[in-house]
Amino acid sequence: xxxxxxxxxxxxxxxxxxxxxxxxxxxxxxxxxxxxxxxxxxxxxxxxxxxxxxxxxxxxxxxxxxxxxxxxxxxxxxxxxxxxxxxxxxxxxxxxxxxxxxxxxxxxxxxxxxxxxxxxxxxxxxxxxxxxxxxxxxxxxxxxxxxxxxxxxxxxxxxxxxxxxxxxxxxxxxxxxxxxxxxxxxxxxxxxxxxxxxxxxxxxxxxxxxxxxxxxxxxxxxxxxxxxxxxxxxxxxxxxxxxxxxxxxxxxxxx
Amino acid sequence: xxxxxxxxxxxxxxxxxxxxxxxxxxxxxxxxxxxxxxxxxxxxxxxxxxxxxxxxxxxxxxxxxxxxxxxxxxxxxxxxxxxxxxxxxxxxxxxxxxxxxxxxxxxxxxxxxxxxxxxxxxxxxxxxxxxxxxxxxxxxxxxxxxxxxxxxxxxxxxxxxxxxxxxxxxxxxxxxxxxxxxxxxxxxxxxxxxxxxxxxxxxxxxxxxxxxxxxxxxxxxxxxxxxxxxxxxxxxxxxxxxxxxxxxxxxxxxx
Numbered sequence: 001x002x003x004x005x006x007x008x009x010x011x012x013x014x015x016x017x018x019x020x021x022x023x024x025x026x027x028x029x030x031x032x033x034x035x036x037x038x039x040x041x042x043x044x045x046x047x048x049x050x051x052x053x054x055x056x057x058x059x060x061x062x063x064x065x066x067x068x069x070x071x072x073x074x075x076x077x078x079x080x081x082x083x084x085x086x087x088x089x090x091x092x093x094x095x096x097x098x099x100x101x102x103x104x105x106x107x108x109x110x111x112x113x114x115x116x117x118x119x120x121x122x123x124x125x126x127x128x129x130x131x132x133x134x135x136x137x138x139x140x141x142x143x144x145x146x147x148x149x150x151x152x153x154x155x156x157x158x159x160x161x162x163x164x165x166x167x168x169x170x171x172x173x174x175x176x177x178x179x180x181x182x183x184x185x186x187x188x189x190x191x192x193x194x195x196x197x198x199x200x201x202x203x204x205x206x207x208x209x210x211x212x213x214x215x216x217x218x219x220x221x222x223x224x225x226x227x228x229x230x231x232x233x234x235x236x237x238x239x240x241x242x243x244x245x246x247x248x249x250x251x252x253x254x255x
Numbered sequence: 256x257x258x259x260x261x262x263x264x265x266x267x268x269x270x271x272x273x274x275x276x277x278x279x280x281x282x283x284x285x286x287x288x289x290x291x292x293x294x295x296x297x298x299x300x301x302x303x304x305x306x307x308x309x310x311x312x313x314x315x316x317x318x319x320x321x322x323x324x325x326x327x328x329x330x331x332x333x334x335x336x337x338x339x340x341x342x343x344x345x346x347x348x349x350x351x352x353x354x355x356x357x358x359x360x361x362x363x364x365x366x367x368x369x370x371x372x373x374x375x376x377x378x379x380x381x382x383x384x385x386x387x388x389x390x391x392x393x394x395x396x397x398x399x400x401x402x403x404x405x406x407x408x409x410x411x412x413x414x415x416x417x418x419x420x421x422x423x424x425x426x427x428x429x430x431x432x433x434x435x436x437x438x439x440x441x442x443x444x445x446x447x448x449x450x451x452x453x454x455x456x457x458x459x460x461x462x463x464x465x466x467x468x469x470x471x472x473x474x475x476x477x478x479x480x481x482x483x484x485x486x487x488x489x490x491x492x493x494x495x496x497x498x499x500x501x502x503x504x505x506x507x508x509x510x
Binding site for chain 1: 378
Protein backbone atom coordinates (compact mmCIF):
# COMPACT_ATOMS: atom_id res chain seq x y z
CA UNK A 1 0.00 0.00 0.00
CA UNK A 2 1.38 3.37 -0.98
CA UNK A 3 0.67 6.67 0.66
CA UNK A 4 0.94 10.40 0.25
CA UNK A 5 3.93 10.71 2.55
CA UNK A 6 6.07 8.12 0.74
CA UNK A 7 9.02 9.25 -1.42
CA UNK A 8 8.44 10.65 -4.90
CA UNK A 9 8.18 7.95 -7.56
CA UNK A 10 10.33 8.06 -10.66
CA UNK A 11 8.51 8.54 -13.96
CA UNK A 12 8.98 4.86 -14.71
CA UNK A 13 7.60 3.85 -11.31
CA UNK A 14 4.56 6.10 -11.64
CA UNK A 15 3.85 4.83 -15.14
CA UNK A 16 4.13 1.25 -13.89
CA UNK A 17 1.75 2.01 -11.03
CA UNK A 18 -0.78 3.50 -13.47
CA UNK A 19 -0.53 0.50 -15.78
CA UNK A 20 -1.07 -1.77 -12.78
CA UNK A 21 -4.30 0.07 -12.02
CA UNK A 22 -5.45 -0.69 -15.57
CA UNK A 23 -4.39 -4.32 -15.30
CA UNK A 24 -6.58 -4.80 -12.23
CA UNK A 25 -9.46 -2.34 -12.74
CA UNK A 26 -10.09 -1.64 -16.44
CA UNK A 27 -13.55 -2.63 -17.62
CA UNK A 28 -12.16 -5.22 -20.01
CA UNK A 29 -12.19 -7.44 -16.89
CA UNK A 30 -15.92 -6.96 -16.33
CA UNK A 31 -18.12 -10.02 -16.96
CA UNK A 32 -20.43 -8.01 -19.22
CA UNK A 33 -17.50 -7.19 -21.50
CA UNK A 34 -16.52 -10.86 -21.58
CA UNK A 35 -20.05 -11.91 -22.52
CA UNK A 36 -20.13 -9.18 -25.19
CA UNK A 37 -16.94 -10.15 -26.98
CA UNK A 38 -17.48 -13.89 -26.68
CA UNK A 39 -20.81 -13.68 -28.46
CA UNK A 40 -22.81 -14.76 -25.42
CA UNK A 41 -25.26 -11.86 -25.40
CA UNK A 42 -28.61 -11.67 -27.14
CA UNK A 43 -29.26 -8.98 -29.72
CA UNK A 44 -31.39 -7.17 -27.11
CA UNK A 45 -28.52 -7.18 -24.62
CA UNK A 46 -26.15 -5.76 -27.24
CA UNK A 47 -28.78 -3.10 -27.99
CA UNK A 48 -28.92 -2.21 -24.29
CA UNK A 49 -25.14 -1.83 -24.27
CA UNK A 50 -25.12 0.36 -27.40
CA UNK A 51 -27.99 2.52 -26.11
CA UNK A 52 -26.47 3.14 -22.71
CA UNK A 53 -22.98 3.71 -23.99
CA UNK A 54 -24.29 6.40 -26.31
CA UNK A 55 -24.86 8.54 -23.23
CA UNK A 56 -21.20 8.09 -22.30
CA UNK A 57 -20.00 8.83 -25.84
CA UNK A 58 -22.16 11.91 -26.16
CA UNK A 59 -20.70 13.37 -22.96
CA UNK A 60 -17.05 12.92 -23.93
CA UNK A 61 -16.81 16.24 -25.81
CA UNK A 62 -18.60 17.90 -22.89
CA UNK A 63 -15.95 16.75 -20.43
CA UNK A 64 -13.21 17.61 -22.92
CA UNK A 65 -14.62 21.11 -23.37
CA UNK A 66 -14.56 21.60 -19.61
CA UNK A 67 -10.90 20.55 -19.55
CA UNK A 68 -10.18 22.75 -22.59
CA UNK A 69 -11.54 25.74 -20.70
CA UNK A 70 -9.20 25.01 -17.80
CA UNK A 71 -5.92 24.31 -19.62
CA UNK A 72 -4.73 27.91 -19.58
CA UNK A 73 -2.33 27.98 -22.54
CA UNK A 74 -2.63 28.06 -26.31
CA UNK A 75 -0.26 25.11 -26.67
CA UNK A 76 -2.20 22.84 -24.35
CA UNK A 77 -5.55 23.81 -25.90
CA UNK A 78 -4.23 23.05 -29.39
CA UNK A 79 -3.41 19.54 -28.25
CA UNK A 80 -6.61 18.92 -26.36
CA UNK A 81 -9.08 20.34 -28.89
CA UNK A 82 -8.30 17.49 -31.25
CA UNK A 83 -10.29 15.21 -28.95
CA UNK A 84 -13.36 17.36 -29.50
CA UNK A 85 -12.85 17.35 -33.27
CA UNK A 86 -12.52 13.56 -33.18
CA UNK A 87 -15.80 13.12 -31.32
CA UNK A 88 -17.87 15.86 -32.91
CA UNK A 89 -16.52 15.43 -36.44
CA UNK A 90 -16.89 17.94 -39.26
CA UNK A 91 -18.82 18.41 -42.47
CA UNK A 92 -16.38 16.15 -44.30
CA UNK A 93 -15.53 13.62 -41.60
CA UNK A 94 -17.86 11.71 -39.32
CA UNK A 95 -17.07 12.13 -35.65
CA UNK A 96 -17.14 9.50 -32.94
CA UNK A 97 -20.65 10.37 -31.83
CA UNK A 98 -22.01 10.06 -35.36
CA UNK A 99 -20.25 6.73 -35.70
CA UNK A 100 -21.79 5.58 -32.45
CA UNK A 101 -25.19 6.47 -33.89
CA UNK A 102 -24.27 4.31 -36.87
CA UNK A 103 -23.63 1.55 -34.36
CA UNK A 104 -27.00 1.96 -32.68
CA UNK A 105 -28.57 2.15 -36.16
CA UNK A 106 -26.75 -1.05 -37.05
CA UNK A 107 -28.13 -2.95 -34.09
CA UNK A 108 -31.61 -1.73 -34.95
CA UNK A 109 -32.36 1.03 -32.47
CA UNK A 110 -34.40 4.07 -33.38
CA UNK A 111 -32.04 7.00 -33.77
CA UNK A 112 -34.26 9.65 -32.21
CA UNK A 113 -34.86 7.46 -29.20
CA UNK A 114 -31.13 6.87 -28.71
CA UNK A 115 -30.29 10.56 -28.99
CA UNK A 116 -33.07 11.54 -26.59
CA UNK A 117 -31.32 9.78 -23.72
CA UNK A 118 -34.63 8.22 -22.71
CA UNK A 119 -34.50 4.70 -21.41
CA UNK A 120 -30.90 4.71 -20.23
CA UNK A 121 -30.20 3.18 -16.85
CA UNK A 122 -29.84 5.35 -13.77
CA UNK A 123 -26.45 3.73 -13.18
CA UNK A 124 -25.28 4.92 -16.60
CA UNK A 125 -26.44 8.48 -16.01
CA UNK A 126 -24.99 8.70 -12.50
CA UNK A 127 -21.60 7.34 -13.57
CA UNK A 128 -21.26 9.52 -16.67
CA UNK A 129 -22.43 12.64 -14.83
CA UNK A 130 -19.92 11.86 -12.07
CA UNK A 131 -17.17 11.93 -14.73
CA UNK A 132 -18.30 15.34 -16.05
CA UNK A 133 -18.49 16.73 -12.53
CA UNK A 134 -15.07 15.30 -11.68
CA UNK A 135 -13.27 17.16 -14.49
CA UNK A 136 -15.05 20.35 -13.45
CA UNK A 137 -14.49 20.13 -9.69
CA UNK A 138 -11.06 18.50 -9.24
CA UNK A 139 -7.62 19.90 -10.03
CA UNK A 140 -6.61 20.17 -13.68
CA UNK A 141 -4.02 17.47 -13.09
CA UNK A 142 -6.69 15.08 -11.82
CA UNK A 143 -9.01 16.01 -14.69
CA UNK A 144 -6.31 15.13 -17.21
CA UNK A 145 -5.32 11.98 -15.33
CA UNK A 146 -8.90 10.73 -15.48
CA UNK A 147 -8.49 10.32 -19.24
CA UNK A 148 -5.66 7.83 -18.79
CA UNK A 149 -7.94 4.82 -19.22
CA UNK A 150 -7.14 5.32 -22.90
CA UNK A 151 -3.75 3.79 -22.15
CA UNK A 152 -5.59 0.48 -21.95
CA UNK A 153 -8.20 0.76 -24.69
CA UNK A 154 -6.27 0.09 -27.95
CA UNK A 155 -5.68 -3.56 -27.19
CA UNK A 156 -9.16 -4.16 -25.81
CA UNK A 157 -10.84 -2.61 -28.83
CA UNK A 158 -9.21 -5.14 -31.16
CA UNK A 159 -10.33 -8.10 -29.08
CA UNK A 160 -13.84 -6.77 -28.76
CA UNK A 161 -14.25 -5.88 -32.43
CA UNK A 162 -12.97 -9.25 -33.67
CA UNK A 163 -15.15 -11.08 -31.16
CA UNK A 164 -18.30 -9.17 -32.04
CA UNK A 165 -17.79 -9.59 -35.77
CA UNK A 166 -17.15 -13.31 -35.39
CA UNK A 167 -20.11 -14.07 -33.15
CA UNK A 168 -23.04 -11.80 -34.00
CA UNK A 169 -24.73 -12.04 -37.40
CA UNK A 170 -26.40 -8.67 -36.78
CA UNK A 171 -23.05 -6.87 -36.43
CA UNK A 172 -21.10 -5.70 -39.49
CA UNK A 173 -17.72 -4.03 -39.89
CA UNK A 174 -19.58 -0.85 -40.87
CA UNK A 175 -21.59 -0.99 -37.65
CA UNK A 176 -18.36 -1.06 -35.66
CA UNK A 177 -16.64 1.70 -37.68
CA UNK A 178 -16.48 3.78 -34.51
CA UNK A 179 -13.66 1.62 -33.29
CA UNK A 180 -11.53 1.80 -36.46
CA UNK A 181 -9.71 5.01 -35.59
CA UNK A 182 -9.99 4.85 -31.83
CA UNK A 183 -6.78 2.86 -31.18
CA UNK A 184 -4.61 5.44 -33.01
CA UNK A 185 -6.47 8.38 -31.46
CA UNK A 186 -6.40 6.83 -28.00
CA UNK A 187 -2.66 6.17 -28.22
CA UNK A 188 -1.95 9.73 -29.32
CA UNK A 189 -4.21 11.18 -26.60
CA UNK A 190 -3.00 8.96 -23.81
CA UNK A 191 0.68 9.50 -24.69
CA UNK A 192 0.09 13.22 -24.28
CA UNK A 193 -1.90 12.87 -21.06
CA UNK A 194 0.59 10.44 -19.57
CA UNK A 195 3.51 12.76 -20.27
CA UNK A 196 1.57 15.66 -18.82
CA UNK A 197 0.87 13.73 -15.63
CA UNK A 198 4.46 12.47 -15.30
CA UNK A 199 5.76 16.03 -15.68
CA UNK A 200 3.23 17.81 -13.47
CA UNK A 201 2.83 15.32 -10.63
CA UNK A 202 5.94 16.70 -8.91
CA UNK A 203 5.06 15.68 -5.36
CA UNK A 204 4.08 12.31 -4.01
CA UNK A 205 0.71 13.73 -3.05
CA UNK A 206 0.05 14.74 -6.66
CA UNK A 207 1.25 11.35 -7.87
CA UNK A 208 -1.25 9.69 -5.53
CA UNK A 209 -3.96 12.05 -6.80
CA UNK A 210 -3.16 10.99 -10.38
CA UNK A 211 -3.49 7.33 -9.41
CA UNK A 212 -6.76 8.02 -7.59
CA UNK A 213 -8.12 9.86 -10.62
CA UNK A 214 -7.38 6.86 -12.81
CA UNK A 215 -9.01 4.52 -10.27
CA UNK A 216 -12.05 6.80 -10.27
CA UNK A 217 -12.29 6.68 -14.05
CA UNK A 218 -12.02 2.89 -14.04
CA UNK A 219 -14.99 2.93 -11.65
CA UNK A 220 -16.95 5.16 -14.05
CA UNK A 221 -16.53 2.60 -16.82
CA UNK A 222 -17.02 -0.40 -14.54
CA UNK A 223 -20.20 0.91 -12.91
CA UNK A 224 -21.83 1.32 -16.32
CA UNK A 225 -21.34 -2.38 -16.99
CA UNK A 226 -22.58 -3.29 -13.50
CA UNK A 227 -25.82 -1.49 -14.32
CA UNK A 228 -26.16 -3.29 -17.66
CA UNK A 229 -25.42 -6.67 -16.09
CA UNK A 230 -27.93 -6.22 -13.26
CA UNK A 231 -30.72 -4.89 -15.47
CA UNK A 232 -30.31 -7.04 -18.58
CA UNK A 233 -28.29 -10.18 -17.72
CA UNK A 234 -28.75 -11.29 -14.12
CA UNK A 235 -31.16 -10.88 -12.36
CA UNK A 236 -32.23 -8.98 -15.52
CA UNK A 237 -34.52 -6.80 -13.47
CA UNK A 238 -35.18 -3.84 -15.75
CA UNK A 239 -36.50 -0.80 -13.87
CA UNK A 240 -39.78 0.80 -15.01
CA UNK A 241 -38.26 3.78 -16.82
CA UNK A 242 -35.51 1.89 -18.63
CA UNK A 243 -35.48 0.62 -22.21
CA UNK A 244 -37.03 -2.80 -22.73
CA UNK A 245 -36.18 -5.28 -25.51
CA UNK A 246 -38.30 -4.55 -28.56
CA UNK A 247 -38.81 -0.90 -27.59
CA UNK A 248 -37.60 1.73 -30.07
CA UNK A 249 -36.59 -1.07 -32.38
CA UNK A 250 -36.07 0.25 -35.87
CA UNK A 251 -35.77 -3.29 -37.19
CA UNK A 252 -32.66 -4.85 -38.68
CA UNK A 253 -33.23 -3.48 -42.14
CA UNK A 254 -34.08 0.02 -41.06
CA UNK A 255 -31.12 2.31 -41.30
CA UNK B 256 -48.51 8.32 -20.76
CA UNK B 257 -48.75 11.89 -19.56
CA UNK B 258 -47.05 14.91 -21.02
CA UNK B 259 -46.17 18.51 -20.33
CA UNK B 260 -48.88 19.87 -22.59
CA UNK B 261 -51.75 17.99 -20.95
CA UNK B 262 -54.23 19.84 -18.69
CA UNK B 263 -53.31 20.76 -15.14
CA UNK B 264 -53.93 17.96 -12.66
CA UNK B 265 -55.98 18.54 -9.54
CA UNK B 266 -54.15 18.22 -6.24
CA UNK B 267 -55.75 14.84 -5.71
CA UNK B 268 -54.70 13.66 -9.17
CA UNK B 269 -51.11 14.83 -8.72
CA UNK B 270 -50.89 13.18 -5.32
CA UNK B 271 -52.25 9.95 -6.79
CA UNK B 272 -49.70 10.12 -9.62
CA UNK B 273 -46.88 10.61 -7.10
CA UNK B 274 -48.08 7.69 -4.98
CA UNK B 275 -48.24 5.55 -8.12
CA UNK B 276 -44.56 6.35 -8.79
CA UNK B 277 -43.76 5.05 -5.32
CA UNK B 278 -45.90 1.96 -5.80
CA UNK B 279 -43.92 1.00 -8.91
CA UNK B 280 -40.42 2.41 -8.26
CA UNK B 281 -39.67 2.65 -4.54
CA UNK B 282 -36.68 0.58 -3.45
CA UNK B 283 -38.83 -1.60 -1.21
CA UNK B 284 -39.46 -3.51 -4.46
CA UNK B 285 -35.76 -4.18 -5.03
CA UNK B 286 -34.62 -7.81 -4.62
CA UNK B 287 -31.82 -6.77 -2.26
CA UNK B 288 -34.37 -5.23 0.09
CA UNK B 289 -36.46 -8.40 -0.05
CA UNK B 290 -33.43 -10.54 0.79
CA UNK B 291 -32.54 -8.16 3.64
CA UNK B 292 -35.88 -8.19 5.39
CA UNK B 293 -36.52 -11.89 4.83
CA UNK B 294 -33.31 -12.84 6.60
CA UNK B 295 -31.72 -14.29 3.48
CA UNK B 296 -28.49 -12.29 3.61
CA UNK B 297 -25.26 -13.27 5.34
CA UNK B 298 -23.84 -11.08 8.07
CA UNK B 299 -21.23 -9.85 5.56
CA UNK B 300 -23.94 -8.82 3.10
CA UNK B 301 -25.77 -6.92 5.83
CA UNK B 302 -22.46 -5.26 6.72
CA UNK B 303 -22.01 -4.21 3.08
CA UNK B 304 -25.50 -2.68 3.13
CA UNK B 305 -24.87 -0.80 6.40
CA UNK B 306 -21.46 0.44 5.23
CA UNK B 307 -22.68 1.73 1.87
CA UNK B 308 -25.85 3.26 3.22
CA UNK B 309 -23.78 5.27 5.71
CA UNK B 310 -22.54 7.31 2.76
CA UNK B 311 -26.14 8.07 1.84
CA UNK B 312 -27.10 8.92 5.43
CA UNK B 313 -24.10 11.16 5.92
CA UNK B 314 -25.00 13.20 2.84
CA UNK B 315 -28.63 13.84 3.82
CA UNK B 316 -27.85 16.95 5.91
CA UNK B 317 -25.59 18.14 3.08
CA UNK B 318 -28.44 18.03 0.59
CA UNK B 319 -30.81 19.54 3.15
CA UNK B 320 -28.39 22.40 3.80
CA UNK B 321 -28.25 23.12 0.07
CA UNK B 322 -32.06 23.26 -0.01
CA UNK B 323 -32.10 25.37 3.15
CA UNK B 324 -29.86 27.90 1.46
CA UNK B 325 -32.27 28.12 -1.47
CA UNK B 326 -35.63 28.36 0.33
CA UNK B 327 -35.65 32.13 0.55
CA UNK B 328 -37.96 32.75 3.52
CA UNK B 329 -37.69 32.52 7.28
CA UNK B 330 -40.85 30.41 7.47
CA UNK B 331 -39.68 27.80 4.99
CA UNK B 332 -36.22 27.59 6.56
CA UNK B 333 -37.75 27.06 10.00
CA UNK B 334 -39.62 24.07 8.65
CA UNK B 335 -36.74 22.60 6.70
CA UNK B 336 -33.98 23.03 9.29
CA UNK B 337 -35.66 20.41 11.49
CA UNK B 338 -34.42 17.78 9.02
CA UNK B 339 -30.84 18.83 9.70
CA UNK B 340 -31.39 18.76 13.46
CA UNK B 341 -32.85 15.26 13.13
CA UNK B 342 -29.85 13.96 11.22
CA UNK B 343 -27.05 15.81 12.96
CA UNK B 344 -28.52 15.60 16.48
CA UNK B 345 -27.43 17.69 19.43
CA UNK B 346 -25.45 17.34 22.65
CA UNK B 347 -28.49 15.87 24.35
CA UNK B 348 -30.07 13.87 21.51
CA UNK B 349 -28.42 11.48 19.11
CA UNK B 350 -29.01 12.34 15.46
CA UNK B 351 -29.72 9.99 12.58
CA UNK B 352 -26.09 9.81 11.50
CA UNK B 353 -24.94 8.88 15.01
CA UNK B 354 -27.65 6.23 15.13
CA UNK B 355 -26.50 4.86 11.81
CA UNK B 356 -23.01 4.57 13.27
CA UNK B 357 -24.58 2.62 16.11
CA UNK B 358 -26.02 0.34 13.44
CA UNK B 359 -22.65 -0.20 11.75
CA UNK B 360 -21.14 -0.72 15.22
CA UNK B 361 -23.86 -3.24 15.92
CA UNK B 362 -23.11 -5.31 12.83
CA UNK B 363 -19.43 -5.27 13.74
CA UNK B 364 -17.84 -2.73 11.44
CA UNK B 365 -14.97 -0.54 12.52
CA UNK B 366 -16.33 2.96 13.13
CA UNK B 367 -13.37 4.90 11.73
CA UNK B 368 -13.45 2.81 8.56
CA UNK B 369 -17.17 3.44 8.08
CA UNK B 370 -16.83 7.17 8.60
CA UNK B 371 -13.85 7.41 6.24
CA UNK B 372 -16.03 6.44 3.28
CA UNK B 373 -13.34 4.01 2.14
CA UNK B 374 -14.54 0.81 0.62
CA UNK B 375 -17.95 2.01 -0.53
CA UNK B 376 -19.05 1.00 -4.00
CA UNK B 377 -18.68 3.36 -6.93
CA UNK B 378 -22.39 2.91 -7.61
CA UNK B 379 -23.18 4.16 -4.11
CA UNK B 380 -20.98 7.22 -4.47
CA UNK B 381 -22.23 8.12 -7.94
CA UNK B 382 -25.90 7.79 -6.92
CA UNK B 383 -25.58 9.77 -3.69
CA UNK B 384 -23.49 12.48 -5.33
CA UNK B 385 -26.08 12.71 -8.11
CA UNK B 386 -28.69 13.44 -5.44
CA UNK B 387 -26.59 16.23 -3.90
CA UNK B 388 -25.94 17.73 -7.33
CA UNK B 389 -29.62 17.48 -8.23
CA UNK B 390 -30.80 19.62 -5.30
CA UNK B 391 -28.12 22.16 -6.14
CA UNK B 392 -28.67 22.36 -9.91
CA UNK B 393 -32.42 21.91 -10.45
CA UNK B 394 -35.26 24.24 -9.54
CA UNK B 395 -36.17 24.58 -5.87
CA UNK B 396 -39.48 22.85 -6.60
CA UNK B 397 -37.66 19.85 -8.06
CA UNK B 398 -35.20 19.83 -5.15
CA UNK B 399 -38.07 19.67 -2.66
CA UNK B 400 -39.96 17.11 -4.74
CA UNK B 401 -36.93 14.81 -4.71
CA UNK B 402 -37.50 14.31 -0.97
CA UNK B 403 -40.96 12.84 -1.56
CA UNK B 404 -39.73 9.26 -1.34
CA UNK B 405 -40.38 9.75 2.37
CA UNK B 406 -44.06 9.40 1.55
CA UNK B 407 -43.34 5.71 1.13
CA UNK B 408 -40.80 5.00 3.85
CA UNK B 409 -42.89 4.76 7.08
CA UNK B 410 -44.59 1.52 6.11
CA UNK B 411 -41.43 -0.04 4.66
CA UNK B 412 -39.40 0.72 7.77
CA UNK B 413 -41.74 -1.32 9.95
CA UNK B 414 -41.58 -4.35 7.67
CA UNK B 415 -37.81 -4.15 7.40
CA UNK B 416 -37.20 -3.66 11.12
CA UNK B 417 -39.47 -6.54 12.14
CA UNK B 418 -37.93 -8.80 9.51
CA UNK B 419 -34.36 -8.02 10.46
CA UNK B 420 -35.03 -8.50 14.20
CA UNK B 421 -36.77 -11.79 13.58
CA UNK B 422 -34.18 -13.29 11.26
CA UNK B 423 -30.68 -12.10 12.23
CA UNK B 424 -29.20 -13.05 15.59
CA UNK B 425 -26.55 -10.34 15.19
CA UNK B 426 -29.19 -7.57 14.98
CA UNK B 427 -30.72 -6.07 18.13
CA UNK B 428 -33.43 -3.47 18.65
CA UNK B 429 -30.68 -1.09 19.82
CA UNK B 430 -28.78 -1.64 16.57
CA UNK B 431 -31.85 -0.57 14.62
CA UNK B 432 -32.65 2.44 16.83
CA UNK B 433 -32.12 4.66 13.79
CA UNK B 434 -35.47 3.56 12.46
CA UNK B 435 -37.47 4.20 15.66
CA UNK B 436 -38.19 7.85 15.01
CA UNK B 437 -37.95 7.86 11.25
CA UNK B 438 -41.60 7.01 10.49
CA UNK B 439 -42.88 10.00 12.49
CA UNK B 440 -40.19 12.32 11.12
CA UNK B 441 -40.70 11.11 7.57
CA UNK B 442 -44.46 11.59 7.77
CA UNK B 443 -44.04 15.14 9.10
CA UNK B 444 -41.42 16.00 6.46
CA UNK B 445 -43.22 14.43 3.53
CA UNK B 446 -46.55 16.02 4.48
CA UNK B 447 -44.82 19.38 4.31
CA UNK B 448 -42.99 18.65 1.05
CA UNK B 449 -46.11 17.20 -0.57
CA UNK B 450 -48.18 20.26 0.31
CA UNK B 451 -45.40 22.51 -0.96
CA UNK B 452 -45.31 20.67 -4.29
CA UNK B 453 -49.11 20.61 -4.66
CA UNK B 454 -49.24 24.36 -4.04
CA UNK B 455 -46.26 25.40 -6.16
CA UNK B 456 -46.62 23.12 -9.16
CA UNK B 457 -49.13 25.48 -10.75
CA UNK B 458 -48.54 24.47 -14.37
CA UNK B 459 -48.65 21.04 -15.94
CA UNK B 460 -44.97 21.41 -16.83
CA UNK B 461 -44.10 21.94 -13.19
CA UNK B 462 -46.30 19.02 -12.18
CA UNK B 463 -44.41 16.81 -14.63
CA UNK B 464 -41.12 18.14 -13.24
CA UNK B 465 -42.25 17.16 -9.73
CA UNK B 466 -43.05 13.64 -10.93
CA UNK B 467 -39.71 13.40 -12.73
CA UNK B 468 -37.88 14.54 -9.60
CA UNK B 469 -39.56 11.78 -7.60
CA UNK B 470 -38.70 9.22 -10.29
CA UNK B 471 -35.10 10.44 -10.18
CA UNK B 472 -34.96 10.03 -6.40
CA UNK B 473 -36.40 6.51 -6.66
CA UNK B 474 -33.53 5.78 -9.06
CA UNK B 475 -31.01 7.15 -6.54
CA UNK B 476 -32.24 4.66 -3.94
CA UNK B 477 -32.67 1.80 -6.42
CA UNK B 478 -29.22 2.17 -7.98
CA UNK B 479 -27.58 1.84 -4.57
CA UNK B 480 -29.20 -1.56 -4.14
CA UNK B 481 -28.25 -2.58 -7.68
CA UNK B 482 -24.63 -1.93 -6.78
CA UNK B 483 -24.90 -3.97 -3.57
CA UNK B 484 -26.63 -6.83 -5.35
CA UNK B 485 -24.07 -6.99 -8.16
CA UNK B 486 -21.03 -6.75 -5.90
CA UNK B 487 -22.12 -8.85 -2.91
CA UNK B 488 -24.99 -11.15 -3.97
CA UNK B 489 -24.87 -12.12 -7.63
CA UNK B 490 -22.45 -12.38 -9.38
CA UNK B 491 -20.87 -11.11 -6.12
CA UNK B 492 -17.99 -9.60 -8.04
CA UNK B 493 -16.48 -7.15 -5.58
CA UNK B 494 -14.26 -4.53 -7.29
CA UNK B 495 -10.66 -4.11 -6.07
CA UNK B 496 -11.19 -0.94 -4.06
CA UNK B 497 -14.41 -1.99 -2.35
CA UNK B 498 -14.89 -3.41 1.14
CA UNK B 499 -14.48 -7.16 1.44
CA UNK B 500 -16.07 -9.44 4.06
CA UNK B 501 -13.84 -9.58 7.13
CA UNK B 502 -12.24 -6.23 6.37
CA UNK B 503 -12.59 -3.51 9.02
CA UNK B 504 -14.44 -6.01 11.16
CA UNK B 505 -14.60 -4.81 14.74
CA UNK B 506 -15.92 -8.19 15.83
CA UNK B 507 -19.39 -8.94 17.11
CA UNK B 508 -18.49 -8.13 20.70
CA UNK B 509 -16.77 -4.87 19.96
CA UNK B 510 -19.10 -1.97 20.39
